[in-house]
Amino acid sequence: MSNTTFTDSDRTDGVEPDMVDQDAAPKSVAPKGDVVPMNMIQALNSALDVKMAEDGNVLSFGEDTGYFGGVFRVTDKLQAKHGMTRSFDAPISECGIVAAAIGMGAYGLRPVVEIQFADYIYPAYDQIVSEAAKLRYRSAGMFTAPIVVRSPYGGGIFGGQTHSQSPESLFTHIAGLKVVIPSSPYDAKGLLIAAIEDDDPVIFLEPKRLYNGPFDGWHEKPVSPWKAQDLAQVPTGKYVEPIGKARVMREGADVTILAYGTMVWVALAGAEHAGVDAEVIDLRTLVPLDIAAIEASVKKTGRCVIVHEAPRTSGYGGELSALVQERCFYHLEAPIARVTGWDTPYPHAFEWEYFPGPQRVADALKAVMSGGR
Template identity: 65%
Template sequence: MPKCRRILFGSVTTWDIDMTQMTMITAIQNAHDVAMARDENVVVFGEDVGYFGGVFRCTAGLQQKYGSARCFDAPISELGIVGAGVGMAAYGLKPVIEVQFADYMYPAYDQIVSEAARMRYRSGGEFTCPMVVRMPTGGGIWGGQTHSQSPEALFTHVSGLKTVIPSNPRDAKGLLLAAIADPDPVVFLEPKRLYNGPFDGYHDRPVQPWKKHPLGEVDPDYYEIPLGTAAVAREGRDLSIVTYGTMVHVAQAAAEATGIDAEVIDLRTLIPLDTETVMASVQKTGRCLVLHEATLTSGFGAELAAQIQSECFYHLEAPVLRVAGWDTPYPHAQEWAYFPGPDRVGRNMKKLMEA
């Protein structure tokens, strides 16, 4: 049985793990490993990703296995990290960058949207930017305003970027491998509440990175999940819940609690968006609830609601309903009230069924 060498707050521990049962963390570790073994042009770098293995341990063991030339620590400068990645990608490498928290990406935002996203167009196709920017996103660790934001809408507005948010270990690995293989830049957002699992929609404790809780079966070999393909996480006929990331599990918990036969669509990638799967579900059920953790106003749910209203107007039995985080600065002590939970989602599902 394979060994997993884990660095934990400066000490080294070793345990046996069944490589078919992985958390999202170990699935992401495995994706890096498989990609680096398969292609010597894949390099991994960022803040504390080398010797320490990343703040959430998603790169643990890579530097020891592949050396410090292919997995290395960078200075604490997100602008410099992403800027260097853009140059590496133009040169022919395939950088996989970790920004330690999505909240830290703002100094690098210009490099992502003005350089990486526009590389192919500005060069007339002469250069591409095969770069992945990984970021832990969302709340659940009592991290407060600077460690808990959900900024996905800022990237979906930018032409030239792909935006990915997985909801389970198997998808995390397959989507990450597809992102690494993609010739253009991909923003890969990893929900922190799902890192260790299992998550039933009612989880009320902060993530504990040092604990391992196998959540799902993951093929240890190479496989890709094509970007732009949504999944039907739960089939139903009463209404459609269109969501992604952590909220997939919240939606499933709300459906079970209410007894409403809800169909849950896990988008997996926001851009490119699998409109075919979304519209087919809404046309079948006639009702739609759009759900995400980010704040309501100008969130990605607004785009989803607009497209659904436009494409499915004559199939709808009620207006599209959005459930999201509150339009407030991210609350530290009240973060579990800020999150849409199964109770709040369930109340809105009932409201939608009565409309």
């Protein structure tokens, strides 16, 4: 267990040299096993299966996650394979689920809990913020909370306002939490394994619109040619994608697009539609953030467009915009643009109008290329 003292500056790259925990630096583990096509559901299930087989301290539980295998089937067959004491159902109490996980984690287990929809996570917010995120600091390093809180988030299934929310910014604001949002099956498995092995709490948000495979931003079909096919080829064994490292999905010279989750694929489609030489960066983890990759890209292109599904006001794009402005101001050739969801309760009947789509992304790209908004 590390006794390193962490400060708010650790959440970007403002870390003093003597405050860096070298043991916690992002590391990759090379893939093992055969490589087979998987969607995100299968990749997440494989990650849980691999870690539960490797480490008897890893548990999986939540509402309907045991016998039934979860509402989206992410935990399917884990109970049959690993037993009822390691994959089990919990009462309908999100607060109780997370509280139990914190206690288990403090005494050596590594629980992975599922909140059935991110919209249901609010009853557990106090336990996540006041207990899990603070445990290492409050105990002077005697205890940690090595827990993962998994949850499907975002829209795209006509779930309405109580099954489609994007609450990521509520967690990125809290020191002590890590926030991960994968956009592909390959990253989902590698990042989930990294999250399970992390000694601090990780909020792991899974874009339900991508559960069955990436799409082109316009229709529910595979994306081509930008890495979608490659990123759906997933090793059956263990591998780790490091938390805190972004992925360049498309190289470009004229403008940088920052996105995560579903919006990565929308950004790629928008760049193609606009005919702009855009560099698309999949952040993958919001905290810790790979600010070095962002800074290098924006200084190269001189322009930046930020895309996320959550509402605009106080969304994570505001933090990204501030960081880019602080670090890249003298390289910018146009105002930073944000393409986001609307500041409104999630509309059930008009969710495809609510989503940032390729046309809105293309319009923003054309605007920043002309120096305007």
